[in-house]
Amino acid sequence: MSGESTGYDAARIEVLEGREAVRKRPGMWVGSIGERGLHQLVFEVVGRAVNQVLPGRGGSVDVTLTPDGGVRVTDDGPGGPFEDTGDTDGHQGLEALLTSFYAGSEPSGRHVAAVGQFGVGLFVANALSSRLTAEVRWEGVRRVQEYARGVAVTPPSAVGPATGSGTTIAFWPDTEIFETTRCSFAVLAERFRQVAFLNRGLGISLTDERPAGEARAVLFRFPDGVRDFVAALDAETGAALHPDVIGFEREDPRMAGTMEVALLWSGSREERMRSFVNSRATPQGGTHVDGFRDGVAAAVMAYARERGLLAADPDPGADRIGEGLTAVVSVKLDRPEFLGATRGLLGNTDVRVCVGKAVREHLGNWFEEQPGRAAVVVDRIVRGIHQD
Structure with missing residues (x-):
């Protein structure tokens, strides 16, 4: 059968890259558009936070399920700049991690805890969220940037002094993508408990603010691994x-x-x-x-x-x-x-x-x-x- 008879040729091939590719085929990146994929999205963001604190630079990650359907992940790691620093070690700033597939130098091998199954990073989480806010506390300054479906709405801007260091990523999974955007407290808690067991001394907390007047919270930290x-x-x-x-x-x-x-x-x-x-x-x-x-x-x-x-x-x-x-x-x-x-x-x-x-x-x-x-x-x- 010829290309002429089918009405199909090279000109009809659709090439999707970057954010469009992720949103077009979300299951390729997080496994599904159901609850399982939703949890993987959370694990990707939490995984980055865990690996910020694992090398002894911090020690805890706090995850909060907010009443409006969002997820907030805060770590007390070293923080860092939004923009690329131009260092010879190849480290990229947070803005690059949120807007492109990561190709720079990150901790690898035995020094990385694989919290999620796929390891696709913040870029995919940003692309599959209707809204995302990133905050960095670094060198005494709090800087914030906002995104909508993976596209920057504002440039990084200083919003005040910072106490300590670290990063906070708050995101709202996109209802246009996922069949459900309600995370299971039990599923998240079980995986965080597991990761805390496997990384002695790491603290991971999970707080659920969604039930009206019935907020619940758990903290996992195991000194004997x-x-x-x-x-x-x-x-x-x-x-x-x-x-x-x-x-x-x-x-x-x-x-x-x-x-x-x-x-x-x-x-x-x-x-x-x-x-x-x-x-x-x-x-x-x-x-x-x-x-x-x-x-x-x-x-x-x-x-x-x-x-x-x-x-x-x-x-x-x-x-x-x-x-x-x-x-x-x-x-x-x-x-x-x-x-x-x-x-x-x-x-x-x-x-x-x-x-x-x-x-x-x-x-x-x-x-x-x-x-x-x-x-x-x-x-x-x-x-x-x-x-x-």
Whole structure:
């Protein structure tokens, strides 16, 4: 069939760029135009705020759902200029982040917490909002700029003195784009809680001002990181076999990153495993989870053999090792390699070896230091193996 017969040729191809492309196909950037996409929009803005405070420059992010359908995100990070500074390090000002796809130098790798699924940044949030106001507190001055559907309404302007430093982004998701603009307090709170667990000491608050006379607020900050995460997961199931969470944190240059692992065995038969890469959930697991299982199995079997608890040399099986196990495995990598478009499965081969060795060493030491508690855990696993 020819182009003449179909009435279609190159002149009919529509090329969309920038803001128009985002508004024309919003699902490509935030996943959907329903509630899921709306939450991703919030996560993009909160993600930028979290990464402003993570490197020890601040410490907290405050998210507020306002009565008029807006979302306000405030951080106490370093702030910065609206305009490009011309620095040789390539840092762009906030105005550039709001009006173009970012191509400059930002923190990356293990130093970035992936709060949202897509990582598309402030530009997409601005384009998909009917209105957005950006405020920067920097060098003692408050400066503000307003946008409408991604287009600047006013230039950045000084509006008064600033106390402290940081950034506030207030935005109103566009009703012309989204099927709903009402965020779920529960969905946002669960993800913020998760991010706070995975980044020890980070504070994230969520305030809902929408219910008339019934404002509610939560604050998440966990000084013990993933240890607190495991304790919270176990509290949902019942009493543990031992009261203390086993946990450690280690950096390993071979995998160009760090690992933070915590676990305990509970009295239930259910396994509760959570895994993350750079604060992004990996529901399909990957090499960090494989390494964790390798390390746990090796430590358990070595302890059992040393004490003559095994009559033979059986394969312990992942199901037996994981029975009653509650664990969180979080790795932060400079160069994570995911298998598949959804980024739910980690593929870095070095991670398996590094995590496996670290878990075996740390758990083995814990077995030696806590023989009474170790006996309860290992005997239960060994009995299960012999019954098979």
